[in-house]
Amino acid sequence: MNKLKSGRIILDEEAKTALSSMYDEIRDQECVKVTPAKLSSWIIQKFYSSYFRQHKAKITKDHFNSKEYLKGIMKNVGEEENLEEILRKALTNIKTPRASRPNAKRSQQESNTEV
Numbered sequence: 001m002n003k004l005k006s007g008r009i010i011l012d013e014e015a016k017t018a019l020s021s022m023y024d025e026i027r028d029q030e031c032v033k034v035t036p037a038k039l040s041s042w043i044i045q046k047f048y049s050s051y052f053r054q055h056k057a058k059i060t061k062d063h064f065n066s067k068e069y070l071k072g073i074m075k076n077v078g079e080e081e082n083l084e085e086i087l088r089k090a091l092t093n094i095k096t097p098r099a100s101r102p103n104a105k106r107s108q109q110e111s112n113t114e115v
Contacts, residue, residue, distance in 0.1 A: 004037055009040065019036060020036075023039050
């Protein structure tokens with residue numbers, strides 16, 4: 001593993017609990033020397049090399065900022081353009097990226113599994 005560089009990552013409570021659980025399980029193994037910082041670095045590197053490209057669209061949807069999106073649209077609006085139509089399209093785009101919206105296919109699969 002590479003030498004650690006100083007940096008700061010602030011984790012939410014769920015991520016902190018998950019890291020702590022993984023750390024506790026791994027450090028209890030024989031002949032394993034790891035710190036939470038080394039474990040975090042390893043997880044990030046593995047995620048980047050193995051999963052990031054697959055999950056990039058979902059990450060983008062989960063962190064979509066509608067205010068910034070609207071600010072960008074409004075900067076590029078000219079006087080000759082139909083503002084109402086532009087805002088209608090923007091509203092449609094703001095509603096669709098939300099990853100928290102239930103997926104109809106997933107909901108159907110879950111209800112079939114329960115039966």
